[in-house]
Amino acid sequence: MHQGSHRDHEGAKKLFSLIKDVKVAMMTTVDSDGQLRSRPMWNQEADEAGDLWFFAKVDAPVTGEISRDSQVNLAYSDPSNQNYVSVSGKAEIVRDKATIDSKWNESLKTWFPKGKDDPSVTLIRVHPEKGEYWDSPNATMLHLYGYVKAAVTGESPKTEKKAVDLAAH
Numbered sequence: 521m522h523q524g525s526h527r528d529h530e531g532a533k534k535l536f537s538l539i540k541d542v543k544v545a546m547m548t549t550v551d552s553d554g555q556l557r558s559r560p561m562w563n564q565e566a567d568e569a570g571d572l573w574f575f576a577k578v579d580a581p582v583t584g585e586i587s588r589d590s591q592v593n594l595a596y597s598d599p600s601n602q603n604y605v606s607v608s609g610k611a612e613i614v615r616d617k618a619t620i621d622s623k624w625n626e627s628l629k630t631w632f633p634k635g636k637d638d639p640s641v642t643l644i645r646v647h648p649e650k651g652e653y654w655d656s657p658n659a660t661m662l663h664l665y666g667y668v669k670a671a672v673t674g675e676s677p678k679t680e681k682k683a684v685d686l687a688a689h
Contacts, residue, residue, distance in 0.1 A: 532686055535651045536566055538603045539596045547574065547644075548593040549585035549611075557585065561644075562631070563596070564623055570686065572607070572646040575628055578615070583642060586611045592646055603655055609648040609686070619643060648686040 548558040564573040576582055596605040620643060624636040632638050
């Protein structure tokens with residue numbers, strides 16, 4: 521069991537702040553052939569402990585893949601702000617009705633027209649273990665600065681890249 525929140529240190533706070541407004545994450549799992557498979561998943565806000573939550577159908581390929589191999593990767597992209605985040609961790613399927621009720625919002629009816637009481641509704645909880653983020657200045661400013669720097673020095677501009685260990689200590 522982890523103690524406390526893995527959101528507590530500064531790098532993790534920055535990482536979670538970069539993904540909180542991103543609406544879609546690409547979730548990568550391992551399929552039955554051992555191949556990597558990615559699909560877009562509607563992002564829910566991380567909980568107090570820093571776990572990430574996603575709604576899925578109980579019979580969807582992603583739930584079967586997680587049942588066989590719980591290791592997943594989540595990729596978040598916010599090109600308008602030049603922010604990119606990759607999170608790896610362990611996933612689990614959660615069927616608890618109270619948890620589904622607490623995380624449900626009406627926009628999910630797009631995927632679950634019968635609502636939160638649909639028996640096919642399930643949750644995927646991802647417990648992050650490692651993450652990386654790339655945080656760049658505004659794209660236009662980066663491009664202008666990059667062009668000038670490349671012309672003068674022959675070097676491209678640097679973006680902030682940081683690896684974050686999210687596993688509990």
